[in-house]
Amino acid sequence: MEPEINFYRNLNEETFDDESCFLCGKECDSKTAEHIFPKWLLHKYDLWDKKLTITNQSQIPYRNLTVPCCSECNNVHLSQMEEKFRNLLDNSFENLTNEDEKIIFQWTAKILYATRYKELSLLVDRANPNLGNILSPAELESYSALHLFLQSIRYVTVFNDPKPWSIFIFKCKDDEFFYHNNIPALCLSIKFGKVSLTIIYEDNNVISDFMSPLKVLQNHQLNFAQYLEVNAFLFYSAMIKENVPNYHSSFHQTSEILTVNTIGTLKSRKWNDKEFSAILDFILYSSGIDIGMSVLQPDGKITSFLVDENNEHLLKNHFNNKDSS
Structure with a gap:
């Protein structure tokens, strides 16, 4: 309407x-x-x-x-x-x-x-x-x-829950500016030096919940490769959306307030590690990081940059199940 x-x-x-x-x-x-x-x-x-x-x-x-x-x-x-x-x-x-x-x-x-x-x-x-x-x-x-x-x-706008976006904020180690996006998946990330934001649109806050383990990283300063890997998780989460919810809007002529309501829910297909690895490979290479091979290892494990100085994974025990939303 x-x-x-x-x-x-x-x-x-x-x-x-x-x-x-x-x-x-x-x-x-x-x-x-x-x-x-x-x-x-x-x-x-x-x-x-x-x-x-x-x-x-x-x-x-x-x-x-x-x-x-x-x-x-x-x-x-x-x-x-x-x-x-x-x-x-x-x-x-x-x-x-x-x-x-x-x-x-x-x-x-x-x-x-x-x-x-x-x-x-x-x-x-x-x-x-x-x-x-x-x-x-x-x-x-x-x-x-x-x-x-x-x-x-x-105009003053009321977005009734669920919000049509998910936002993630991370700290970074270097001072460089960086911007990248995924147009089909409706998401982007901007690194303003030592702070970055990544946002997914029209997901009704589902990815914020689905990828909530990543919020553990908000207490860490990420190097550039780690920042890119985090975005690979988020961008791929947006890419496996199977639909985009519909929205109903109304505009009150006297108060000039716009109200937006969601119709329907977001559904995503099951996570696929091979697909995710290809996305991470592409993001790394297109951003100037060439590791000379795919992050997907012959045994099916995925090379990760999200490790601390003791080689412990920063998301250990946080990603046990990446089923569809």
């Missing part, structure tokens, strides 16, 4: 042109360019001239990752959200409230959705423009729920 009034332009009504705001979907009276990764982040981690690998495996400088945005969304709603997120980051995402989690969701979901929106205007192959653009409007419509949830940046 659609909201009763047109408080935003949903994706099946979108024009997806350079004159429409990526957030509210409406034609821009005064258009601005919204940096997908905000300017303060580009300055903080010296990302201006560094490049992000996008869906077709081409690379684009962070400075060029912009999307059209109306002045109100840019200068009011997004600006206020950015300030709140920076405060959470400055506090290393400690002692998060439900409202804090909503801010993290908004900030990260904006990056994921806006990056896909940007791909509407990017050619698959600039040397062969006849191949068309990376993403079609029809493909972007699969993000309709995420686009609806992003309206929480503009």
Whole structure:
């Protein structure tokens, strides 16, 4: 059921042109360019001239990752959200409230959705423009729920339990910035130097419970390989989802409050160690770590980096059963 009034332009009504705001979907009276990764982040981690690998495996400088945005969304709603997120980051995402989690969701979901929106205007192959653009409007419509949830940046929004996200926070040893995602699985991770966050969307908080043993690691400082292995667990958990729940939204015209309810539950297929190993192999290699072989050993055991100085596994006795959710 659609909201009763047109408080935003949903994706099946979108024009997806350079004159429409990526957030509210409406034609821009005064258009601005919204940096997908905000300017303060580009300055903080010296990302201006560094490049992000996008869906077709081409690379684009962070400075060029912009999307059209109306002045109100840019200068009011997004600006206020950015300030709140920076405060959470400055506090290393400690002692998060439900409202804090909503801010993290908004900030990260904006990056994921806006990056896909940007791909509407990017050619698959600039040397062969006849191949068309990376993403079609029809493909972007699969993000309709995420686009609806992003309206929480503009309006007071009540997400009734279960929350449509799972968030994990970890401490890291080095100061480097790192970003990676899994588009089909609707998840991403960002390492802000010595603190990182990983989020899975539209899972109704199921993966937060399923992968709760990983929360033991919140008391450890992870090296880069350990951080990647943790994300392999989380990304693969998102990849084995068999469905995405449906969502019912209502918008109260007088109070201007958006309410989101879940219809249905999330189901996942059974964990497969061989599949998980392939994901971990890919994440390690694509992130610059080449161990020269697969993490899946001939005896079926999986090489793990999650060990302490005494070679004891940090998750010993915490993962006894990885059956479907």
